[in-house]
Amino acid sequence: MSTALRRGVGWRPSPLARSLVVTGAVLVGVVAVALSVGAAATLGPADVSLVNVRDVLLNHLGSAQIPVTVTDDAIVWQERLPRALVAAASGAGLGLCGVVLQALLRNPLADPFVLGVSSGASTGAVLIGVLGVGGGALGLSSGAFVGALLAFGLVLLLARYTSNGSQGIVLAGVAGTHLFSAVTSFVVFAFADADATRGVMFWLLGSLEGMRWPQVWLAVGTVTVGAVVTLVAARSLDAFAFGDDVAASLGVHVQRTRVLLLVATALLTAVLVSIAGAIGFVGLVLPHAARLLVGERHRRVVPVTILLGALFMTWVDTVSRVAFQPTALPVGVGTALVGVPAFVALLVHRRSRS
Amino acid sequence: MLRSRAARPPLVAGVVALALLALTGCGASEAVPQATGTATAGEGTTSYPLTIEDCGRRVTVESAPQRIVSLDQNSTEILLSLGLADRMVGTASWTDPVLPSLAAANERVPRLSDNAPTYEVLLDARPDFVTASFGRHYGQGGVASRERLAETGIGSYLSPTDCEGDVSINGGGKRTQALTTAQLYREIHDLAEVFDVQRRGDALVAELRARAEAATARTDLDGQRAFFWFADTKTPYVAGGLGSGQLLADETGLDNVFRSSRDDWPAVGWEQVVAADPQVIVLGDLQRDRFPGDRLDDKIAFLEHDPLTKDLDAVRNHRFVALHGAELNPSIRFVDGLEKIARWSAEHGDDR
Amino acid sequence: MTVTAREVVWSRGGRIVVDGVSLHPEPGTTVGLLGPNGSGKSSLIRLLQGAARPDAGQVELDGAPVTGRSRRDVARRIATVTQHAETDAALTVRDVVELGRIPHRTVLGGDRARDATAVDAALRQVGLADRADASWHRLSGGERQRAQIARALAQEPTELLMDEPTNHLDVRHQLDLLRLVADLPVTTVVALHDLNLAAAHCDAVVVLAAGRAVAAGTPEDVLTEELVAEVYGVRAIRVRRPDTGRLALLFDTL
Numbered sequence: 037m038s039t040a041l042r043r044g045v046g047w048r049p050s051p052l053a054r055s056l057v058v059t060g061a062v063l064v065g066v067v068a069v070a071l072s073v074g075a076a077a078t079l080g081p082a083d084v085s086l087v088n089v090r091d092v093l094l095n096h097l098g099s100a101q102i103p104v105t106v107t108d109d110a111i112v113w114q115e116r117l118p119r120a121l122v123a124a125a126s127g128a129g130l131g132l133c134g135v136v137l138q139a140l141l142r143n144p145l146a147d148p149f150v151l152g153v154s155s156g157a158s159t160g161a162v163l164i165g166v167l168g169v170g171g172g173a174l175g176l177s178s179g180a181f182v183g184a185l186l187a188f189g190l191v192l193l194l195a196r197y198t199s200n201g202s203q204g205i206v207l208a209g210v211a212g213t214h215l216f217s218a219v220t221s222f223v224v225f226a227f228a229d230a231d232a233t234r235g236v237m238f239w240l241l242g243s244l245e246g247m248r249w250p251q252v253w254l255a256v257g258t259v260t261v262g263a264v265v266t267l268v269a270a271r272s273l274d275a276f277a278f279g280d281d282v283a284a285s286l287g288v289h290v291q292r293t294r295v296l297l298l299v300a301t302a303l304l305t306a307v308l309v310s311i312a313g314a315i316g317f318v319g320l321v322l323p324h325a326a327r328l329l330v331g332e333r334h335r336r337v338v339p340v341t342i343l344l345g346a347l348f349m350t351w352v353d354t355v356s357r358v359a360f361q362p363t364a365l366p367v368g369v370g371t372a373l374v375g376v377p378a379f380v381a382l383l384v385h386r387r388s389r390s
Numbered sequence: 391m392l393r394s395r396a397a398r399p400p401l402v403a404g405v406v407a408l409a410l411l412a413l414t415g416c417g418a419s420e421a422v423p424q425a426t427g428t429a430t431a432g433e434g435t436t437s438y439p440l441t442i443e444d445c446g447r448r449v450t451v452e453s454a455p456q457r458i459v460s461l462d463q464n465s466t467e468i469l470l471s472l473g474l475a476d477r478m479v480g481t482a483s484w485t486d487p488v489l490p491s492l493a494a495a496n497e498r499v500p501r502l503s504d505n506a507p508t509y510e511v512l513l514d515a516r517p518d519f520v521t522a523s524f525g526r527h528y529g530q531g532g533v534a535s536r537e538r539l540a541e542t543g544i545g546s547y548l549s550p551t552d553c554e555g556d557v558s559i560n561g562g563g564k565r566t567q568a569l570t571t572a573q574l575y576r577e578i579h580d581l582a583e584v585f586d587v588q589r590r591g592d593a594l595v596a597e598l599r600a601r602a603e604a605a606t607a608r609t610d611l612d613g614q615r616a617f618f619w620f621a622d623t624k625t626p627y628v629a630g631g632l633g634s635g636q637l638l639a640d641e642t643g644l645d646n647v648f649r650s651s652r653d654d655w656p657a658v659g660w661e662q663v664v665a666a667d668p669q670v671i672v673l674g675d676l677q678r679d680r681f682p683g684d685r686l687d688d689k690i691a692f693l694e695h696d697p698l699t700k701d702l703d704a705v706r707n708h709r710f711v712a713l714h715g716a717e718l719n720p721s722i723r724f725v726d727g728l729e730k731i732a733r734w735s736a737e738h739g740d741d742r
Numbered sequence: 743m744t745v746t747a748r749e750v751v752w753s754r755g756g757r758i759v760v761d762g763v764s765l766h767p768e769p770g771t772t773v774g775l776l777g778p779n780g781s782g783k784s785s786l787i788r789l790l791q792g793a794a795r796p797d798a799g800q801v802e803l804d805g806a807p808v809t810g811r812s813r814r815d816v817a818r819r820i821a822t823v824t825q826h827a828e829t830d831a832a833l834t835v836r837d838v839v840e841l842g843r844i845p846h847r848t849v850l851g852g853d854r855a856r857d858a859t860a861v862d863a864a865l866r867q868v869g870l871a872d873r874a875d876a877s878w879h880r881l882s883g884g885e886r887q888r889a890q891i892a893r894a895l896a897q898e899p900t901e902l903l904m905d906e907p908t909n910h911l912d913v914r915h916q917l918d919l920l921r922l923v924a925d926l927p928v929t930t931v932v933a934l935h936d937l938n939l940a941a942a943h944c945d946a947v948v949v950l951a952a953g954r955a956v957a958a959g960t961p962e963d964v965l966t967e968e969l970v971a972e973v974y975g976v977r978a979i980r981v982r983r984p985d986t987g988r989l990a991l992l993f994d995t996l
Contacts, residue, residue, distance in 0.1 A: 363504075
């Protein structure tokens with residue numbers, strides 16, 4: 037603390053130098069994510085030599101024609117790589133949603149699922165998977181997406197008719213979450229057999245099994261759009277720190293901005309949940325980790341959270357694939373196992389700081 | 391301080407990854423192993439390419455598969471009984487210890503997983519054909535869809551005991567017709583044809599039929615009321631009216647008190663059990679021992695102590711028939727199950 | 743032209759809180775908004791800020807209705823300091839003051855050098871330059887208030903609206919603040935409950951009672967014993983300060 041105080045009076049890096057450093061750090065972060073994804077392609081329960089991994093990647097990325105076995109190609113290019121990319125995108129996207137919601141709702145415990153999106157997604161998924169609603173026209177993912185949006189819509193409606201502002205939205209979200217969870221539980225216990233129940237559990241905890249390239253494009257594309265929207269709105273997010281009134285006095289269209297960002301967040305979360313289930317802790321913990329590194333300005337917090345989220349999820353998934361083979365461990369278990377001690381450490385650190 | 395703290399973790403990752411790149415960069419590409427052509431020969435009775443109908447799909451096999459992975463114990467035991475251990479490269483989803491007669495052969499086959507394996511683990515065994523007894527392996531949240539397996543040239547098969555038309559029961563469908571032994575024998579014939587061991591297949595079916603007939607001939611439990619308890623002490627899973635439990639009941643003359651349920655293994659309440667007043671209780675002894683009531687002893691202890699069940703006639707008189715979990719499933723052990731009921735019937739059938 | 747209110751009327755929750763009030767501050771002056779609790783001071787400030795639309799009448803900035811302009815444009819002109827600003831975020835004092843630069847920032851970041859200058863100046867003006875990197879949560883109530891004022895100053899406004907900014911401040915800082923505000927070339931409308939502070943530093947005062955403006959003018963003219971008795975229900979004794987010669991009030995019960 038004393039060093040910082042002295043710094044405040046004396047020398048500080050010029051704003052230009054500071055932004056160059058942050059840009060540099062972001063670039064390094066991007067490279068780190070790319071290399072982590074590459075590392076994930078080399079790691080796994082199957083025995084594929086590094087040379088073969090390199091050859092498969094060269095074949096697909098560099099249009100080389102090196103002969104590799106069909107199986108090696110399938111493992112590296114059709115299984116590990118799409119999975120690592122979806123992991124990175126999910127981590128980035130969920131972290132991003134966490135940042136936005138924590139700022140908008142002025143609640144450091146907000147996470148992407150506080151608006152009922154994930155419980156709505158589970159309800160959608162069980163209605164399709166257990167009750168067979170829609171008769172096969174809608175897949176599980178589509179059902180989850182529709183459920184997620186319906187739940188969010190209901191929560192917004194509820195928030196409109198109850199108290200105003202951030203607190204009202206959080207309360208409405210709690211109500212919505214409980215309502216849809218209850219419906220999910222009811223359907224599962226009344227109609228599902230043991231196997232269907234296990235399938236739903238997987239969904240609830242988040243699973244990156246079976247990720248393929250279409251999911252990669254969907255996840256990466258949506259996260260990219262979300263990131264752009266959030267970066268543009270970054271200064272508005274800063275403005276919300278002291279509440280709606282101060283934000284308005286700083287020139288922010290409070291209602292409009294809040295609704296726009298909530299909808300964008302809900303859409304992004306709905307897409308990610310419908311692809312990979314409800315992966316917990318990422319959206320809650322990673323924004324705090326980013327703030328610990330770069331402070332509170334959202335123009336820095338947002339990109340750093342995205343990068344940290346991508347790195348975190350990629351490595352958690354890689355480790356849980358390798359460590360728990362041959363069974364599949366829901367990635368949500370892994371994020372909790374790592375996320376909980378990390379969160380506790382963050383809380384302790386925050387307390388000692390303030 | 392801000393600068394170094396923010397930049398340190400990515401720097402480390404970057405260095406590690408660069409090292410990795412350097413490692414891999416220095417290696418000549420591996421040669422792709424060519425198919426050797428010295429395949430284990432079959433009997434020569436199947437003509438390839440072979441196309442069979444399986445669960446509403448047409449499965450085409452170009453030549454006798456040499457690297458078989460079985461995803462379920464039921465299927466595994468059929469394959470081992472057909473003498474295919476040397477062509478099997480992996481097994482999974484074990485619920486009970488293997489049949490003692492097959493233990494030696496099973497030793498030669500690597501076990502990929504005690505439960506369902508991941509897709510990558512499956513691929514690591516480099517299979518060219520995959521068999522399953524339960525359709526959930528091929529569905530969402532399973533190992534891989536049959537289409538995905540086909541993308542890498544891996545053929546797949548699903549037991550007819552899990553199919554009705556083109557729908558997998560375990561994969562989310564519902565039975566409308568009762569399971570029959572014909573489906574079980576059909577599975578053996580199909581697999582024998584695919585793997586070119588038809589004579590062994592015919593012999594296996596003949597043996598099973600003979601044993602089954604011998605067992606049912608000397609058993610007539612005269613419509614005694616029974617329920618088949620698979621697992622769980624809180625909400626017991628019992629045999630419904632269309633599955634393998636009912637099949638056992640029909641073949642031995644028992645009256646399954648839950649025959650009106652259309653699920654294979656519905657969960658019921660103890661009040662319903664007591665209200666039905668069963669005279670015979672068939673208990674599953676599950677070696678997996680994962681939940682309360684899996685083991686036979688736990689089940690008996692529960693029945694004897696629970697206030698609802700302890701006064702049942704069947705409980706006081708110990709009219710229990712113990713079967714292994716696998717014997718309650720549609721597998722070749724079904725016949726063992728028949729034989730066990732037959733033995734019990736011979737010893738206790740007439741006490742009421 | 744500065745911010746003005748013309749006959750504004752505003753109801754909240756069925757009750758009229760501002761009843762036909764007009765306000766025409768001279769540019770660059772400091773106007774004190776006086777009146778007991780519940781007289782409509784905070785509501786009037788909200789209307790002047792453009793945070794709410796009056797039911798009747800207009801609030802204008804440069805002759806045009808304030809609600810017609812973009813929020814961002816308004817924020818570059820008008821800065822507001824309210825009471826009770828709270829946050830959970832782990833902000834430093836500098837972070838808080840930097841919030842004031844938001845109306846001036848563009849998507850790409852804006853003029854950082856200008857931002858830094860404005861922030862430093864604001865911190866100096868409120869006397870928090872040496873606490874710039876301290877955590878907001880470690881500040882006393884008075885220091886937090888000063889940080890919020892610095893935030894408003896960092897907006898480089900031409901109009902400054904303040905709602906009872908001297909709450910929680912000890913005497914020295916009350917005086918420093920009002921002297922600062924009075925010396926600034928910006929037009930200031932400041933709601934106060936301390937009549938002596940108003941008398942000492944405001945160029946003009948407007949007195950509200952039950953949502954109506956009951957008097958407007960210089961403190962000398964407005965703060966008569968009759969008015970104080972009628973509006974505040976206390977007895978005021980007018981005296982002259984020996985050092986400045988300006989009006990001061992002594993109080994007693996009626």
